[in-house]
Amino acid sequence: MQTQYLNYLNVQGIAKVTDFAQSFYYLACSNCKIATNAYGDGDFWCNYCAKKVPALTMIKFNIQIADATGSIEAAIFSEVAAEAYGITSADAIDVRKTHSIHTKLEHSRFF
Numbered sequence: 001m002q003t004q005y006l007n008y009l010n011v012q013g014i015a016k017v018t019d020f021a022q023s024f025y026y027l028a029c030s031n032c033k034i035a036t037n038a039y040g041d042g043d044f045w046c047n048y049c050a051k052k053v054p055a056l057t058m059i060k061f062n063i064q065i066a067d068a069t070g071s072i073e074a075a076i077f078s079e080v081a082a083e084a085y086g087i088t089s090a091d092a093i094d095v096r097k098t099h100s101i102h103t104k105l106e107h108s109r110f111f
């Protein structure tokens with residue numbers, strides 16, 4: 001059986017954070033991964049799982065990707081943040097580290 005590879009559109013540009021007031025993470029249920037409005041990093045009641053579960057920190061923040069032809073808004077989620085940019089949940093939670101997130105994106109220069 002031959003493996004099929006999907007062809008994705010590749011965009012090369014500069015990725016940067018333009019809104020430092022945004023939240024860089026959200027909390028989710030550690031069981032079903034659905035976002036919650038609970039705050040703090042302790043256990044909370046998940047209405048979907050109908051049980052008390054630990055909160056899981058998920059990275060999500062908005063960026064702008066720009067090249068010589070224009071720009072587009074995009075969102076970075078946990079997997080890409082960690083694998084492509086080395087951004088950890090601790091980086092996303094600590095508002096003092098948001099500038100280092102910007103620096104990591106800026107120095108990558110590719111998306």
Ligand SMILES: [Zn+2]
Nearest residue numbers: 029032046049
């Ligand atoms: Zn749940």
